[in-house]
Amino acid sequence: MNCEVCQLKELVSLGPPEPRQEVEHIEVREVLRCILHTILFHRALGLVRPKDVDLELFDITYVQCGDVEHEKKINEKIDHFIDRVEKHPNKKNQICLSFYEVKNKQATWFTNKVERHYWEQWYINLNTVQHPKTHSGKSHHPKVVVDPGETASEERNARRTALESSLREVLFQIIKFVNEKKDHVPPIPNLDGVSFPYEITISSSSDSAFGMDMLKRMLQTGHPTMLS
Amino acid sequence: MASNHGNTNSEPATNEQIITEFFAKSLHIILESRCPYVSSRNYSGEQVLSSPSSSSSSSSIFWPRDKWFNLALKDCSAALENIDFWRQSYLEPMVVDVVLVQRSSNWDPLNCSPKRALVRNLSSKERYYWNSENDEYRNEVMSEKIIERWVVEYESKKCSNIGGGGGGSGSKRWSSTSSHTLYKKSTLLLRSLYVTVRLLPAYKLFRDLISSAQIGMYNLGHRVSSFVEPFTHTEEAEMQRFVFTPLDTACGRLCLSVLYRSSISDVSSEPSTPMSPQFIPDYVGSPMADPLKTFPSGPLPQGSPSFSHLGRRHSWSYDLYKASPPSGIPSPSPSYSESHATFAKPHSYRLPPTGGTRHLPDETPQEHVKNTNYDEYSPSPNFSMSPSPSPPTYTPGIHISNALKRSESAPVSIPAIRASGIPPLFYNQMLPPSPPLRPSKSSLAKMDCRSTLLQAGSTVDKIFPFGKDEAGRLTGVKISSNSSPQKSISRSSSRLSFPDDYDESEFSGPFVVDEDDMTDPGSRPGSFDPVGNPCGQNDHLGVSAVKKSQDAAVGALVCMLKKAPPLQQDLQNSANLLHGSRPEILKATTIDPNQISGQPVMQQSAAMSSAASLLAPKTTADALEELHGYAVMKNSLLKQGGDHKHT
Numbered sequence: 001m002n003c004e005v006c007q008l009k010e011l012v013s014l015g016p017p018e019p020r021q022e023v024e025h026i027e028v029r030e031v032l033r034c035i036l037h038t039i040l041f042h043r044a045l046g047l048v049r050p051k052d053v054d055l056e057l058f059d060i061t062y063v064q065c066g067d068v069e070h071e072k073k074i075n076e077k078i079d080h081f082i083d084r085v086e087k088h089p090n091k092k093n094q095i096c097l098s099f100y101e102v103k104n105k106q107a108t109w110f111t112n113k114v115e116r117h118y119w120e121q122w123y124i125n126l127n128t129v130q131h132p133k134t135h136s137g138k139s140h141h142p143k144v145v146v147d148p149g150e151t152a153s154e155e156r157n158a159r160r161t162a163l164e165s166s167l168r169e170v171l172f173q174i175i176k177f178v179n180e181k182k183d184h185v186p187p188i189p190n191l192d193g194v195s196f197p198y199e200i201t202i203s204s205s206s207d208s209a210f211g212m213d214m215l216k217r218m219l220q221t222g223h224p225t226m227l228s
Numbered sequence: 229m230a231s232n233h234g235n236t237n238s239e240p241a242t243n244e245q246i247i248t249e250f251f252a253k254s255l256h257i258i259l260e261s262r263c264p265y266v267s268s269r270n271y272s273g274e275q276v277l278s279s280p281s282s283s284s285s286s287s288s289i290f291w292p293r294d295k296w297f298n299l300a301l302k303d304c305s306a307a308l309e310n311i312d313f314w315r316q317s318y319l320e321p322m323v324v325d326v327v328l329v330q331r332s333s334n335w336d337p338l339n340c341s342p343k344r345a346l347v348r349n350l351s352s353k354e355r356y357y358w359n360s361e362n363d364e365y366r367n368e369v370m371s372e373k374i375i376e377r378w379v380v381e382y383e384s385k386k387c388s389n390i391g392g393g394g395g396g397s398g399s400k401r402w403s404s405t406s407s408h409t410l411y412k413k414s415t416l417l418l419r420s421l422y423v424t425v426r427l428l429p430a431y432k433l434f435r436d437l438i439s440s441a442q443i444g445m446y447n448l449g450h451r452v453s454s455f456v457e458p459f460t461h462t463e464e465a466e467m468q469r470f471v472f473t474p475l476d477t478a479c480g481r482l483c484l485s486v487l488y489r490s491s492i493s494d495v496s497s498e499p500s501t502p503m504s505p506q507f508i509p510d511y512v513g514s515p516m517a518d519p520l521k522t523f524p525s526g527p528l529p530q531g532s533p534s535f536s537h538l539g540r541r542h543s544w545s546y547d548l549y550k551a552s553p554p555s556g557i558p559s560p561s562p563s564y565s566e567s568h569a570t571f572a573k574p575h576s577y578r579l580p581p582t583g584g585t586r587h588l589p590d591e592t593p594q595e596h597v598k599n600t601n602y603d604e605y606s607p608s609p610n611f612s613m614s615p616s617p618s619p620p621t622y623t624p625g626i627h628i629s630n631a632l633k634r635s636e637s638a639p640v641s642i643p644a645i646r647a648s649g650i651p652p653l654f655y656n657q658m659l660p661p662s663p664p665l666r667p668s669k670s671s672l673a674k675m676d677c678r679s680t681l682l683q684a685g686s687t688v689d690k691i692f693p694f695g696k697d698e699a700g701r702l703t704g705v706k707i708s709s710n711s712s713p714q715k716s717i718s719r720s721s722s723r724l725s726f727p728d729d730y731d732e733s734e735f736s737g738p739f740v741v742d743e744d745d746m747t748d749p750g751s752r753p754g755s756f757d758p759v760g761n762p763c764g765q766n767d768h769l770g771v772s773a774v775k776k777s778q779d780a781a782v783g784a785l786v787c788m789l790k791k792a793p794p795l796q797q798d799l800q801n802s803a804n805l806l807h808g809s810r811p812e813i814l815k816a817t818t819i820d821p822n823q824i825s826g827q828p829v830m831q832q833s834a835a836m837s838s839a840a841s842l843l844a845p846k847t848t849a850d851a852l853e854e855l856h857g858y859a860v861m862k863n864s865l866l867k868q869g870g871d872h873k874h875t
Contacts, residue, residue, distance in 0.1 A: 042419045045412070047290065049300040050422060061426045061435070171427055172470075175420045179473035182413045188298075 321381030
């Protein structure tokens with residue numbers, strides 16, 4: 001069975017002006033939470049009671065499958081992602097949501113191979129741009145002191161508007177992908193909620209390593225892996 | 229996926245069932261997020277305390293229909309009642325139109341006309357209705373616009389050979405259309421649909437409508453039919469299309485698509501009147517706001533002198549809020565009623581079968597808007613509207629049966645006040661221009677603002693004569709399981725209903741004069757004249773005593789003060805006048821015996837003391853005491869008015 005890969009459109013988020021400003025990471029949290037839950041909802045083919053969630057920063061309502069455990073797991077991964085963003089600012093970061101099937105091989109006394117067969121992978125590309133520093137200190141013209149703040153605010157609003165538009169595009173991209181490719185989805189197991197096991201991995205781009213990470217991951221598709 | 233020859237015979241039946249349920253589920257998903265009045269209903273029979281926009285995964289109760297496609301949705305009566313036709317046969321396409329009804333007020337008293345008028349634009353899906361019922365206040369222009377058109381259809385084709393299945397291609401084709409595969413793909417498709425309906429612009433309008441106390445200039449309605457007039461090229465150019473990937477089956481293809489307008493988001497941002505049916509005790513013109521203010525006189529029938537100010541919008545809302553029915557049908561405010569007029573506008577799509585179309589007689593017959601389903605108007609048992617001030621949350625799916633019984637259920641014998649629950653616009657749409665109808669009840673004729681609704685109520689008889697036989701339900705065009713293939717037209721809206729028993733006493737001023745008092749000139753407060761010379765208005769006051777309640781007494785007091793003899797006047801004349809005026813004083817205090825308990829005694833004593841003071845030699849102290857007596861009298865009269873208001 002083939003593994004379908006979907007590279008979602010890159011999103012650009014404005015990072016916080018200062019590190020460890022939790023309040024400013026809400027933009028990243030909202031975007032990732034929206035995308036991850038939307039994908040999961042499409043793959044939660046068991047009995048679910050959808051939960052509509054309104055984003056705080058954007059005029060978008062996304063859908064969760066209503067499973068608290070999955071919500072918690074996603075929040076943890078988002079926290080890890082934010083830590084990665086803070087450690088590697090101004091870098092393109094990527095979250096990979098992979099669905100797999102578990103194929104147990106014959107276990108021996110020494111090994112217990114569990115083969116994972118990835119049948120779908122979603123790559124969420126999020127570029128966190130550092131917040132532009134505002135002017136500080138003396139200025140010969142009082143108005144200049146005010147304008148940079150307003151300019152930064154206007155810039156932030158413009159970026160947020162653009163981010164919302166991009167987020168909508170990404171959501172529709174997910175919908176189209178889910179509609180166009182259905183044959184690779186395994187049969188629906190007799191489970192409630194999220195039907196298929198999945199994993200979320202985080203990677204950040206570097207000049208040379210980012211592409212290699214993607215290539216490595218694609219080569220690993222279909223091969224037994226023990227990713228955490 | 230290998231085919232199971234053992235289940236070959238059951239596969240087509242299973243596929244048919246899957247397709248049928250797909251129609252139902254898709255309709256449910258669409259209407260759940262587009263019908264403001266059914267979306268807030270909780271899961272019927274379930275112990276779910278979730279808000280309308282969220283659900284809890286802790287709920288363990290699932291209805292059988294929830295398990296179809298593993299998607300448990302909120303209850304949506306509109307969907308349940310409109311799907312009957314397609315449960316019989318899914319070969320007809322199901323077209324769901326989401327209609328945006330907008331209202332714009334235009335104050336133009338100069339161009340007012342006592343007649344209703346209809347202005348229609350037949351060239352497009354936009355229809356304009358001009359309502360000049362409340363011509364004293366404004367003209368209304370209604371417009372409808374289809375903002376979304378969902379099409380669910382099953383394109384049947386020649387079935388492939390399912391008997392074989394031994395060949396490679398045949399088995400492969402069969403595997404792609406097996407029930408399991410079809411069910412899985414349908415589940416995926418419905419997941420996408422669920423997400424998509426919340427990303428389209430109309431969802432924002434829907435959320436704004438169901439949000440608290442937001443009475444805007446628009447409303448959302450829907451139509452479910454199997455055949456609609458296609459959009460013109462111009463209209464279609466303004467819309468965007470999103471097509472879901474069709475699902476191939478052995479005998480056809482299941483298709484789902486939507487045409488939607490992307491430029492409607494500015495509707496919700498339009499300035500709206502955030503009205504909530506709050507109790508306004510000091511509305512303009514209320515006695516509490518200005519007890520001494522003269523109420524505008526108007527044509528009032530006898531016995532209801534206090535309704536002169538009901539023609540005011542504020543008093544209208546006040547009146548209605550005070551006496552809203554306990555069942556929870558929202559009491560309208562001036563703007564609220566307007567919005568509810570828009571809400572009930574979808575009623576226009578409920579057509580009698582003889583009417584043919586929901587629109588004008590010269591509409592194309594292709595608009596097979598025949599079947600109407602009123603069930604979405606059924607009041608929800610969870611509806612939380614209360615007579616006391618509370619925002620019109622539009623929450624619930626109003627059971628159409630109850631709503632109709634209240635407003636339309638008995639077309640022949642509908643009391644006008646009940647039928648007034650239907651906004652006039654609904655009937656404006658239903659009827660060609662016609663002269664205004666008379667209210668059926670004279671008691672309501674005094675309420676100018678209600679006249680439109682009364683006319684609407686009278687019109688019910690004409691519009692739905694066929695519905696008399698169905699236990700009070702207007703189901704002449706309702707889709708039923710036994711009906712021939714017809715279209716189902718349904719709109720969701722609230723039911724604008726007037727309270728059946730508004731409290732007339734609330735509008736009684738403190739000096740309201742009953743009819744019995746009117747017949748006794750001696751009891752009129754204005755007749756008192758210590759000077760013996762009528763104020764010049766006694767006769768006039770007698771004629772207009774009905775209107776002047778509080779004003780009469782105040783005017784009498786002022787007149788009395790003006791005509792009061794000077795302090796050094798002849799005591800004999802004063803004594804004569806006092807003797808003659810004492811009966812009038814006593815009678816004046818008995819104007820409203822039900823309201824005044826201990827006041828007559830006090831007033832009498834005050835009058836006696838003041839009269840006695842006139843006989844004695846006047847001094848400054850005496851004058852001051854006399855003046856104090858007058859002031860006490862005045863205060864007592866004013867207090868009576870205040871006490872009477874609060875009772």
